[in-house]
Amino acid sequence: MRGTVNLDLRALIWDIDGVLVYVGDSYRKAIVETTQYYFTEIVGLGLDDYLLSIEDTQKFKMAGGFNNDWEITYGAVLCFLTGIISEIDSRGKCVNSLKDLPMMWDESHRGLDLDPVFKGTAAKGGGLANLRNALVELYGGSEETAEKFWHTDLIKQLFQEMYLGRDLFRKKYGFKPEHVKSKGFIRNEKPLTAQKLLSRLSERHIMGIASGREHFEIDVVLKMHGFREFFNEEFIVGSDDFPSGKPDPSQLLECRKRIEEVKGFIGGGNIAYVGDVPDDVIAAKRAGFRSIGVTASIRNDSGKKRLREKLIDLGADFVVDELAELDEVI
CATH class of the missing domain: 1.10.530 (Lysozyme)
Incomplete structure (x- = not known):
């Protein structure tokens, strides 16, 4: 983890892949x-x-x-x-x-x-x-x-x-798969954090999501891992809301807009985006937010080290190897 000073945050906006769930097998x-x-x-x-x-x-x-x-x-x-x-x-x-x-x-x-x-x-x-x-x-x-x-x-x-x-393919698209008829790799996804941590964080912070997933997949994965209750539907932004992905900050700014429509003005310095790749840090900085990097999805030490160094070089305020460390930061 980089630094020891707590961030003064009111809102946490989360990525999903590589942050809330491990997607290496999906x-x-x-x-x-x-x-x-x-x-x-x-x-x-x-x-x-x-x-x-x-x-x-x-x-x-x-x-x-x-x-x-x-x-x-x-x-x-x-x-x-x-x-x-x-x-x-x-x-x-x-x-x-x-x-x-x-x-x-x-x-x-x-x-x-x-x-x-x-x-x-x-x-x-x-x-x-x-x-x-x-x-x-x-x-x-x-x-x-x-x-x-x-x-x-x-x-x-x-x-x-x-x-x-x-x-799930048939449920989303309304027709049967034409080439591959399997159970789906989505079922391989594993949570990278515990419900208890998200519960504690949601008691202290407004929680939102800005993800490259479409809403269908966001809803499936949140329900699958018992995370749905910690996120207000109004504060979830997917790629079907804004096709332009990160590092474009549009998704993050839209999430902030939706939060402020309900909760009132929140300064960018009081919002953190939690992500796992360089584009997440860049998007957070362009949005005027704090940035928290996560390396939990990288399984080997050398890869974890390279990612941590890259996130820090790009200006992440903190980088954690496990989400449990967030209790120490925020």
Whole structure:
């Protein structure tokens, strides 16, 4: 934890993923599995090994601008499509349709080195648009060809089928899953805090949520873990309220507006946003709020250390490894 002086806070606005719940086996797993499914089942490549790892998904987050996990998945698919097509282009061959890829693909070619892509994306400001620009700089026309076979609507549907599972998918969208019929990775999510802590904090602070999830998923996860009673529905802002994700502060500012309509004016210095990635700290600062960073979702010490240092460098007021430490801070 950074610092020992208590913050004078009236309101806490929370992120969900990586803060209230561990999503390494749900959202992050859905990114990995959707990417793999796209190439094995949609493209038709015979892959023995995974293209993407859970650690890679965190690198997307660290590059910035990937508030929505669908966009990480879009980016991952585009990266590997570009890498495969670049290798084919290097042999003087031309890919004209998706069905050409399995016949032209060299099985010894297992994708591409993502680190230069992450570095280039971060240098340009992060996010999917800048990832595309980084791929163009690295791979030229191969990226343009890859976009012809990059079907983001399909990728999103695959992701949602895997993440929600057949029952929740049908409940949300009104039709049965078409590709993946499983229970859903959402059921793998585990709480990162206890109800008792949230109860204590809610007695002392106004509680809100600003999340990259849509309201359907927010409601499911809060009910699943017994957190629903600690958050007033009026003070919950999701990505279906504001599609522009963090580091854009719009969600946070909307949450503040809703709170103030009920509770009266609250100064930005008396509000803290609790998040787990660099974009959360940036969004909090742009909104004029305090920022509390959380590293609880990172399982290895080196990754936790890198994240903590990054959050502090960006100006987080406090960084905690476990949410229980918040009792000491606020």
